[in-house]
Amino acid sequence: MDRSLIGVSPLPHHPNVYHSIDDLEAAWSSVAPRSITAYVNGGAGDDTTVGANRIALDDVSLAPRGLFDGPTDVHDVDPDLRVRVLGEELRTPLLLAPTSPQRLLHADAELAVARGAEASEVSPIVSCDSHYDFRRIASATTSQPWAQVFPYRSREVIRDLLDYCRDAGATTAAITIDASHRARRLSVNRAGYVLPPFVDYGTLRAVGILTGETPQIGWVPKVALTFDDMRWLRDATSMKLLAKGLTRAQDARRLVDMGYDGVIVSNHGGRQLDGAVAAATALPAVVDAVGSEVPVLFDSGIRSGYDVLRAIALGADAVCIGRPYLWGLGVAGEDGVRTAIGLILDELRDGLRQLGLRRVTELDRSFVHYPRSDS
Numbered sequence: 363m364d365r366s367l368i369g370v371s372p373l374p375h376h377p378n379v380y381h382s383i384d385d386l387e388a389a390w391s392s393v394a395p396r397s398i399t400a401y402v403n404g405g406a407g408d409d410t411t412v413g414a415n416r417i418a419l420d421d422v423s424l425a426p427r428g429l430f431d432g433p434t435d436v437h438d439v440d441p442d443l444r445v446r447v448l449g450e451e452l453r454t455p456l457l458l459a460p461t462s463p464q465r466l467l468h469a470d471a472e473l474a475v476a477r478g479a480e481a482s483e484v485s486p487i488v489s490c491d492s493h494y495d496f497r498r499i500a501s502a503t504t505s506q507p508w509a510q511v512f513p514y515r516s517r518e519v520i521r522d523l524l525d526y527c528r529d530a531g532a533t534t535a536a537i538t539i540d541a542s543h544r545a546r547r548l549s550v551n552r553a554g555y556v557l558p559p560f561v562d563y564g565t566l567r568a569v570g571i572l573t574g575e576t577p578q579i580g581w582v583p584k585v586a587l588t589f590d591d592m593r594w595l596r597d598a599t600s601m602k603l604l605a606k607g608l609t610r611a612q613d614a615r616r617l618v619d620m621g622y623d624g625v626i627v628s629n630h631g632g633r634q635l636d637g638a639v640a641a642a643t644a645l646p647a648v649v650d651a652v653g654s655e656v657p658v659l660f661d662s663g664i665r666s667g668y669d670v671l672r673a674i675a676l677g678a679d680a681v682c683i684g685r686p687y688l689w690g691l692g693v694a695g696e697d698g699v700r701t702a703i704g705l706i707l708d709e710l711r712d713g714l715r716q717l718g719l720r721r722v723t724e725l726d727r728s729f730v731h732y733p734r735s736d737s
Contacts, residue, residue, distance in 0.1 A: 370721070383666060383686040386698070386701070388684075397554055398467075400550050406547055406632060407548060407636025409636070411636050411637060411640070415585070415641055415716055419669050422642065423730060430718065440721065441722065442721035444722075445679050449703075454483060455481035457664055465558075473502045478699025479595065479699065488500075492522055504614075508532060509528075509535040509558055514571050524595075525599070535602070536626060537587075537604070539608070540629065541633075544581050546636075557577065557579065566618075594712045599659050604624040605625050607630060608648060609646070610648075618652050618655055626682065627645045627662075628661045656677040657680065658677060660680065660682065663680070670713075672732075676727065676730065
């Protein structure tokens, strides 16, 4: 493999030069092949929803608290970032969203991401389209990554994927419901992107979904899920299940009623339907629909710790990042992943101090002003 196609010069594990996620993105995009930057950075159609995700988050204004009813040591301590999700205490409210193919950015792909996440005390959600198979990724660290599953072929095949990940150590899986159809990605088409020969799908091969050569377009056909399918899958596994890719409050409510353990509000980072509602716009209505019965996670558009503040204030229990850690991976592998996570967590701590909060769980809608939505 020509390593010049994957990544740039090593990055020291400190943000002396990289002061924000934008710096990492600029460093990677300046040297990566145009077709690969188009695939990673672009979305569906004319990228309208990619931009809308950012606009919606920027439209959420933070409201700092400057006065208190009693003595406070809020500026003298590190804010407490711990949250509870699915009965588990997480050291931070940050998770790594499932992305693929990570091999486009670095030869170590998911192995580097898993190690970087563990060193940063952050949980990764591993895509079933991973280059390395899930079992090898899970064994690369001492932690238990979550699994993500696409709806391939049939109910039984999806269950086989869930069983494979469970047997490899995963206790939690996210079923992606919003990517069953191949997206129309104009920026990718214009850049002439094809799947490079050094990319594979290890988990799909391990389960027998993919045999022979990898498809040049990088697309393995999927099926569209129904509510009956989701009910069948819920009954078919003992794993904790989340539904990923929700923007409709009524859909989230139905899935919670049939026993799903959580939902992830997401529009796939703007990569599936151009013109789709921005994820941050949809978030409050989903939170209100499910109440406190199950955790609501959020992704799509997060670029900083201040965005994490916004999402949690709007009701998310935890927040997933995608492109930010990919840019770090492309710059410096595991160290780059750690740097990307560190930048976001430093901004999150700063934001909590500036808001006058000791712990992230104190965030609520009183700390933000945002456009209301009935989505």
